[in-house]
Amino acid sequence: MRVNRLGLGCAAGLIALSTYMALDTFAISDSYQNDATMMNMALFDSSQEAEAEYESEADTERIVDSYDDGEKSVTIYEYRVYDTNVYVADVVLSSSEYLKSAFAEGTYGKNIKAATSQIAGENGAVLAINGDYYGARERGYVIRNGVLYRDSAAGSDVLCIYPDGKMEVVKDSDYTAQELVEKGVWQAFSFGPGLLENGEITVTTHEEVGRAMASNPRTAIGWVSDNHYLFVVSDGRTGDNDGLTLYELADFMKSLGAVTAYNMDGGGSSTMVFNGELINNPSAGGRHSRERSVSDIVYIG
Amino acid sequence: MTLYTSDRVKKSQNNEIIMRMLLVFAIAVFGMIYERFSHGVYSNYMIYAFFIPFVLSLMPAVIHRLTGRVRISDTAKTLWDCGVAFLTVGCIFRGVLDIYGTSNAKLVLYPIIGAGLILAAIISDVVSRIAVRKDGKE
Numbered sequence: 001m002r003v004n005r006l007g008l009g010c011a012a013g014l015i016a017l018s019t020y021m022a023l024d025t026f027a028i029s030d031s032y033q034n035d036a037t038m039m040n041m042a043l044f045d046s047s048q049e050a051e052a053e054y055e056s057e058a059d060t061e062r063i064v065d066s067y068d069d070g071e072k073s074v075t076i077y078e079y080r081v082y083d084t085n086v087y088v089a090d091v092v093l094s095s096s097e098y099l100k101s102a103f104a105e106g107t108y109g110k111n112i113k114a115a116t117s118q119i120a121g122e123n124g125a126v127l128a129i130n131g132d133y134y135g136a137r138e139r140g141y142v143i144r145n146g147v148l149y150r151d152s153a154a155g156s157d158v159l160c161i162y163p164d165g166k167m168e169v170v171k172d173s174d175y176t177a178q179e180l181v182e183k184g185v186w187q188a189f190s191f192g193p194g195l196l197e198n199g200e201i202t203v204t205t206h207e208e209v210g211r212a213m214a215s216n217p218r219t220a221i222g223w224v225s226d227n228h229y230l231f232v233v234s235d236g237r238t239g240d241n242d243g244l245t246l247y248e249l250a251d252f253m254k255s256l257g258a259v260t261a262y263n264m265d266g267g268g269s270s271t272m273v274f275n276g277e278l279i280n281n282p283s284a285g286g287r288h289s290r291e292r293s294v295s296d297i298v299y300i301g
Numbered sequence: 302m303t304l305y306t307s308d309r310v311k312k313s314q315n316n317e318i319i320m321r322m323l324l325v326f327a328i329a330v331f332g333m334i335y336e337r338f339s340h341g342v343y344s345n346y347m348i349y350a351f352f353i354p355f356v357l358s359l360m361p362a363v364i365h366r367l368t369g370r371v372r373i374s375d376t377a378k379t380l381w382d383c384g385v386a387f388l389t390v391g392c393i394f395r396g397v398l399d400i401y402g403t404s405n406a407k408l409v410l411y412p413i414i415g416a417g418l419i420l421a422a423i424i425s426d427v428v429s430r431i432a433v434r435k436d437g438k439e
Contacts, residue, residue, distance in 0.1 A: 006376065008413040010383030010418070014390055017410060021394060025405045267342075267402070 003054050009237040015219045018277045019174040028109045033149065036108035038148025043163040043184055058265035064174060065274055067126050072098050072300055076125045076274055081252055082215070083242045087272050087279045089127050089231040091300055096165045096227055101131055101144045101187055108125050108142070108149045111136055113293035117278060125299035129219050129231050130141040132191035133265040134293030140190030144296070151177035155190035159262040165227030166262050169194035169202075187298070195220060195250035196261035204292050205247045213281060217245035217283050221298065222258030231298070233272040268292040314366040321359045325351050332396070334366065339400045348395025354390045357419075358382065377426035384418030387411050 018104055019063045031287065036148040063078040065089070078085060091098060104114035112135060120128035120161075132140045140154035153172040161167045161188045170180075192200050217236035223229055232253060236243020244252070246263060253261040268284035269292050284292035329351035336343055365371065391411020398404055 007379045007383065010379070010386070012416075014383070014386055016385075017414070018390060021405060021407060021410075024407060025398060025403060107406065133402070136401070138404055185382055265402075 007167075017037055018299060021059075027111060029109060031107050031109035031112065033094040035106065036103045036144070036147075036149065037106045039100070039147065039199060041097065042159075043146045043186055044095060058086070065277075071095070072126060074274070074300060076127075076272075077277060078224060078253075079116050082244055082248045083240075084215070084234050084244055085241055085280070086232060086234040086244070089129075089272065089274070089279075091127065091229040091231060093227040093229075093300070095163070096161060096186060097165055098300055099161060099187065099229065099298070100301060101189075101296055103144070103296050104135075104294065107260065111215040111294055114295050115291040117185065117273045117291060117294055119294075119297045120273045120299055121276060123297075123299060123301055125273070125297070125301040126275060127231065127301075128271075128297045128299035129221075129233055130265055130269045130294045131296035131298050133191040133295050134190065135268055136265075136292065137190075137282075141180065141188050142190065143177065143180060143185050143188035146178055146181075146186050148181050150296045152192055153177075156190050157194045159187075159189040159192070159194070159221065159264075161187040167221075167223035167229070167262075169197060169260060169262050186285045189262070191264050192262060193225075193246070194260075194262050196222065196258055197245065197255055198216070199246065199254065199259045201254060203246045203250050204243070207246055215245050215248070216245050216266050217241075217268070218246075218249045219247055219264040219270045219272075220261055220265040221264060222256065222261040224247075224259060226259050230256055230261075231272065232256075233270050233280045235281050236270075237267075238281065265294070271295050302405070311366070311369075314362070314369075318359070318362050318366055319353065321362050323357050323438070328354060328393070332393070335396070335400070341358045342400045344396040344399035346392050348401055350389060350396060353392055354385055358383045374426055374429040374432040377422045377429065380418050380425055384415045384420075384422060385419060387415030391415060409415035 009213050009273065009288050019188050026150065045258060062078045066075040071094045075090045077088045077090065079088060102119050105118055116130045134140060134150065137154060139152040140150065140156055144151035156172060158172050159167050160170055162184060187248055196202060215236060218234045220230065220232045221229060230253065234244050235241035250261060268282065269280045271291055272279040281289040282291045284290050332347045332350050335347055388411065391408060394411065395408055
């Protein structure tokens with residue numbers, strides 16, 4: 001009888017621990033910073049406005065939509081590559097201060113999530129894509145709108161966007177988050193890997209994100225020239241869309257003329273929203289297209 | 302009478318081996334099905350989770366059945382099985398988080414508790430053997 005009690009006690013403990021772990025990982029919200037909407041605009045005091053020109057080297061299949069207010073120009077293209085629909089937002093800005101990021105509910109924390117379209121709507125975004133989903137991981141630099149939120153390295157590539165309209169991919173082992181702030185980084189994302197550097201593909205045909213070894217929906221950001229960016233989102237995981245491997249994504253972005261490119265959170269998270277409308281077909285809902293709630297977005301606004 | 306008891310023990314051990322084998326098989330199948338629907342995202346923790354009960358639960362039971370002479374106390378056996386359960390569930394949980402693309406530092410609790418229980422099982426068994434020897438001498 002005593003032994004049974006011991007076994008039952010252990011089983012109860014195991015169930016209790018697993019329930020707590022599941023709730024702690026997926027459900028319990030924890031706000032680290034409630035008002036995380038600050039923008040360090042002082043970074044732009046000395047930066048010069050760049051004159052960007054649109055130069056796409058790839059064959060365009062279809063122009064979906066466009067926007068131009070003199071400061072921000074966005075043109076959405078749809079391509080069909082590798083049996084996959086790929087949506088490209090060609091973004092030309094007068095200043096990278098218009099390339100912003102936002103947290104779900106304006107709060108930096110764990111398990112605080114909202115759909116990309118919802119966060120985009122709350123921030124008046126013209127164009128938005130999902131970010132690096134920092135909230136799903138406990139490490140990785142988070143610098144947003146010039147403000148440092150997380151300084152723990154994850155051993156990953158970090159995408160750095162600067163106020164002068166430049167973009168580079170660095171290793172977090174080479175710089176501390178504070179050093180990146182001192183370098184004047186406007187936005188830093190920790191997902192990766194980097195796809196292109198100096199116009200050359202930096203991933204192998206077998207390289208994948210962590211443990212993803214197949215074609216998937218993807219989200220990526222590319223840099224063509226100062227203040228000229230490419231936001232790329234691909235469909236995938238459906239009968240009509242295979243999705244892209246990292247190498248295919250890198251190759252496609254190279255064909256568009258990107259010099260630097262970086263892979264963001266993909267899979268069910270991959271979402272592009274333009275003027276409040278979903279552009280791609282997010283795969284979070286299985287057979288039915290549905291947006292996944294994410295921690296953060298990158299947007300033009 | 303001795304033969305009868307021995308047969309009963311062997312039958313009980315056989316049943317135990319079958320139960321443990323089914324458990325290992327169920328965990329392996331669960332891992333395979335989970336991987337099948339994970340959109341190509343794989344986790345070694347999920348794929349090889351079955352290896353923990355295979356090595357720490359099934360193999361000792363088989364060895365015990367084949368050698369058959371060592372008597373292990375029920376308390377030690379229960380603690381050992383609980384330890385294996387914590388290690389296995391922790392491994393599967395890590396696989397789930399890997400495939401989802403997230404992490405949780407508190408996962409380390411599973412191996413700590415699991416290893417603690419296995420250590421407690423070993424200590425418990427050693428203590429009970431010493432007690433049995435003392436009783437025998439007296």
